[in-house]
Amino acid sequence: MDETTRQYLDSLLAIALPNGKAFVRREDIPLANRLISLGVAYNRIEHADCSGNCWIYLKKSARYL
Numbered sequence: 001m002d003e004t005t006r007q008y009l010d011s012l013l014a015i016a017l018p019n020g021k022a023f024v025r026r027e028d029i030p031l032a033n034r035l036i037s038l039g040v041a042y043n044r045i046e047h048a049d050c051s052g053n054c055w056i057y058l059k060k061s062a063r064y065l
Contacts, residue, residue, distance in 0.1 A: 005034055009062060016058055026052035035062075 008031045016022040024032045035041040040062040046055045
């Protein structure tokens, strides 16, 4: 995991709800997809609004990386 991805994961973990749900802005979706491909987030993205923002679900194991 590169430094940018690590910083993004740390920022999402800081704001994530207790169930692992984290808000992702439209411009950060490529980073969110990288987290999914690395296996630290579930492979589903839920759209939050019409502007392209979304929610992702982080796995509990992401907190221990």
